[in-house]
Amino acid sequence: MPGFLGYSSSIAFFFMLYFVVVVVVKKWSIPCPLPHNITILSDAFQISNSSDSDCTPKLFIISSKSGFAIPTMAFSFLCHTTVLPIYCELDRPSKARMQNITNVSISLSFTIYLISALFGYLSFYAHVDSELLLGYDAFMPRDIMVMVVRLAILLSVLLTVPLIHFPARKAVVLMLLGNRPFSWLIHIITTLTILSVVLLLALFVPDIRNVFGVVGSTTSTCLLFVYPGIFYLKIHPGPLRSFDSIGAVLLVVSGFIMGIISFSIIVNAWINDS
Template identity: 60%
Template sequence: MQAPWGIVDAERSWYVSAEEPEEAEAEELSPLLSNELYRQESPGVSFGFSVFNLMNAIMGSGILGLAYVMAHTGILGFSFLLLIVALLASYSVHLLLSMCIQTGDGCRYHPNSEYWRSWYLDGQTLLIIICVGIVFPLALLPKIGFLGYTSSLSFFFMVFFALVIVIKKWSIPCPLPLIYAEQYFQISNATDDCKPKLFHFSKESVYAIPTMAFSFLCHTSILPIYCELQSPSKKRMQNATHTAIALSFLIYFISALFGYLTFYDKVASELLQGYSIYLPRDVVILTVKLCILFAVLLTVPLIHFPARKALMMMFFSNFPFSWIRHSLITLALNIIIVLLALYVPDIRNIFGVVGSSTSACLIFVFPGLFYLKLSREDFLSWKKLGAFVLLIFGILVGNFSLALIIFNWINK
């Protein structure tokens, strides 16, 4: 029996003969591939490029704040929390993909609906030039699969960043020297400062889960990547997600651990600040700064696709596709991003507020809530109980963290 949620998309020349949702889920087939009837203009994005795109969506500026989080939770405390957030992020993606199978709405998506003063060494000027010359053109691309090449480049930049953090651990002595230190840190020469802590909690620990949630957020890009995946199926996309999250976890942990073991309790909220103080003219550090800049910037176009798609659906769903509208929305999103980058004084505030509000909702609250609402399973089923736990965890942790962050601001 043909279900009413079968999809016909004349513009992209595909046809889907969809089965009942229960049967499709049992076979773990995408709504685009039920009965293996799938025809599309392009062959789709390879599994490897899909993993790179997911990792690019996951790994961004969050990697710069994780060493600070480890300094305020301890090595074991950090490891436990990071693992929990990674597992919950993976599980919430599983719920999202399950909802795609049950509702058939996952790919109802059209990709086109979407100390010097020289100017060239000024950070703000360079940011604007790079956004105009690199980020904006990439964000204009009609398909998210095109970003597989830039995403793979971003991945290697992040690996290089982690390797440099490991190597430079032995270039900065501990206790930290007093030279330059008064700019950012209050330094003592006590050798106790060079002992790593397994567990450590302070008022700054409140930034831990929000920063981790911010660091693992890729859920807005899941469906666009899923739709363009070569031979898309729930199992194949889930494998891509597991691979991306596992590799991201490894890179996060290594960079956070060795960043912490370099500066210990004196690690800055943005890790590279410490290297700017103690190794200001180190060529390798300058190179890794450039790499992390491009890695983070290459993440921005990937986030543009779901953001622009959401705006299109809310305000222009009844209008035909227009390159002018497409370009103007992309430009507006770019301007907002540049303004935030220029005028937010401390990246920790972005991690804290966005992580405890938007990221918590997208990773924990919304997947759990929507699965409870849309799934036809019994409430006592394992998936629905898991969705309920995810929902409650997101509400409690998100609101509690945000309240404590605001309380810290008021006290300061």
């Protein structure tokens, strides 16, 4: 039987599945282009669609916002920290079972990300907001399905918090206190501190893309590209000129380049927007 993390993750997945269904369905509820002489205002953005060119999908759009794309994708697939907690909750833990769970989870996540991103773009085109649900406020502020999906996203985030919080709390305790005996006082203080920091970021950071961009271009690129390559080179007994070692070196170099370029673009975008 799966443990707490398995149940919470499964429920959160179905909430996200409902989110995808709503994004797909609402694509045909938003007219494009909007009728002439109509301008819709919202706190999220201002839209004045009056030409068919605004409704033509483009395969690539290069702008200052492009620097947020790769870090956000890197952050989305950063699941390294959840592997060990999930592995410990398996009924019969094994490397093969964990690999199957990882493959299925990443495949389902990729499918959800792809469908929601595709239909979100086809709904708003150049006016896609960094937080997709905010875009619907301009067209259907009191739509029942959108309001329910907001609640579903809220519950999904709440249910997936333990997946990230458990290893984060463990890492903080190990870094600050080492392998000292378990203490409920330290456990509670660490938990409240981490949750308070997350809450403050959620309340005072105006745009979530800034969080995804910074974290994605720094920690995510390191965990996804740089560290795996370095660890492989450290433990692999083969020569540095072997095919696998060259691949690891390229992984490290590409991770550094990707992180530096993305972070530079993000900082430059902040400077231009200020």
